[in-house]
Amino acid sequence: MPAHKLTDAEIKDSLTALAGWTVKDGKLYREYQFPDFPLAIGFITTAALGIEKMDHHPEWFNVYNKVRVYLTTHDSGGITQKDVDLAHLLEKIALKLT
Amino acid sequence: MPAHKLTDAEIKDSLTALAGWTVKDGKLYREYQFPDFPLAIGFITTAALGIEKMDHHPEWFNVYNKVRVYLTTHDSGGITQKDVDLAHLLEKIALKLT
Numbered sequence: 001m002p003a004h005k006l007t008d009a010e011i012k013d014s015l016t017a018l019a020g021w022t023v024k025d026g027k028l029y030r031e032y033q034f035p036d037f038p039l040a041i042g043f044i045t046t047a048a049l050g051i052e053k054m055d056h057h058p059e060w061f062n063v064y065n066k067v068r069v070y071l072t073t074h075d076s077g078g079i080t081q082k083d084v085d086l087a088h089l090l091e092k093i094a095l096k097l098t
Numbered sequence: 099m100p101a102h103k104l105t106d107a108e109i110k111d112s113l114t115a116l117a118g119w120t121v122k123d124g125k126l127y128r129e130y131q132f133p134d135f136p137l138a139i140g141f142i143t144t145a146a147l148g149i150e151k152m153d154h155h156p157e158w159f160n161v162y163n164k165v166r167v168y169l170t171t172h173d174s175g176g177i178t179q180k181d182v183d184l185a186h187l188l189e190k191i192a193l194k195l196t
């Protein structure tokens with residue numbers, strides 16, 4: 001059974017604990033800026049371990065020191081708690097690298 | 099001095115040795131598909147070491163087992179030999195991981 005698609009009110013509520021995150025094209029979105037390219041890649045690599053464990057994958061884009069992340073749950077047709085949980089995981093890692 | 103921006107003929111010539119690569123939005127473009135997410139991240143991580151050494155960075159996007167790569171040289175306003183060289187580096191690594 002697909003995860004529950006969050007309502008707009010539930011998304012808004014989740015975003016209060018996720019500074020820097022917004023909704024873009026129906027997905028949770030944040031752009032991270034790291035000191036340099038190796039730290040941006042370090043973020044991706046470190047996060048990948050937790051992502052694989054969660055079995056819930058981001059769409060993410062890197063150029064130089066920037067990483068743009070888009071989170072959605074395809075099976076549910078929108079943003080779910082899995083995306084919120086993944087956003088929190090990314091925040092925790094990014095905090096150490098920025 | 100910025101690197102020489104390749105002419106259309108030079109780009110066409112370079113692409114003959116780069117199977118799977120095309121020009122998209124004025125950039126060298128290829129989509130790689132790996133067996134799974136860890137191998138896609140392995141590709142990014144392994145390539146990052148060579149990228150940092152070249153000091154020429156790709157724009158790349160990952161979702162699950164796919165990595166889409168866009169190469170251009172901003173200082174030169176187009177595709178240069180640096181992009182061709184980076185494409186060859188990526189090919190060499192991807193070959194081992196796919």
